[in-house]
Amino acid sequence: MAQESFEDIVDTFEFLDDWEERYRHVIDLGKAMEPLAESLRVPATKVEGCASQVWLAPEIEGQGAEAIFRFRGDSDAMIVRGLIAILLALYSGLSARAALEVDAPAELARLGLNDHLSSQRSNGLRAMVERIRELCDRSVAA
Numbered sequence: 001m002a003q004e005s006f007e008d009i010v011d012t013f014e015f016l017d018d019w020e021e022r023y024r025h026v027i028d029l030g031k032a033m034e035p036l037a038e039s040l041r042v043p044a045t046k047v048e049g050c051a052s053q054v055w056l057a058p059e060i061e062g063q064g065a066e067a068i069f070r071f072r073g074d075s076d077a078m079i080v081r082g083l084i085a086i087l088l089a090l091y092s093g094l095s096a097r098a099a100l101e102v103d104a105p106a107e108l109a110r111l112g113l114n115d116h117l118s119s120q121r122s123n124g125l126r127a128m129v130e131r132i133r134e135l136c137d138r139s140v141a142a
Contacts, residue, residue: 005089010110019116023079030081033088036074049127051120052077054084056128058135065097065140071132083125086111091132096139104129 040057047054073084
């Protein structure tokens with residue numbers, strides 16, 4: 001389940017001694033993701049508010065609040081790909097309702113990201129979380 005893989009990331013971060021190792025781990029998470037198909041790199045999936053190019057393509061199974069939310073994403077920046085991988089671990093596989101209940105700032109704070117990301121990257125991460133919440137909101141309202 002999504003939370004378990006996020007918990008694995010939290011555990012790994014606690015094990016790594018310094019931020020440089022954690023930063024490399026985030027990049028490795030991004031490298032492990034499958035690239036997003038060019039056909040999904042369209043204006044409708046592009047996330048505005050990110051310094052890098054970012055695309056999040058939703059894959060919602062079912063309808064309404066209990067629809068299962070998954071997404072795929074990609075970026076032209078390796079660290080941002082890693083941040084997308086972290087968001088995948090946090091959200092993917094949850095119901096739309098459960099995804100809306102995730103306190104992303106609190107969960108991400110467990111990784112210490114706020115202290116180590118540039119303000120542009122932090123704003124981009126917030127923009128990605130907002131897009132995920134927007135997609136889940138639409139599903140719940142359907």
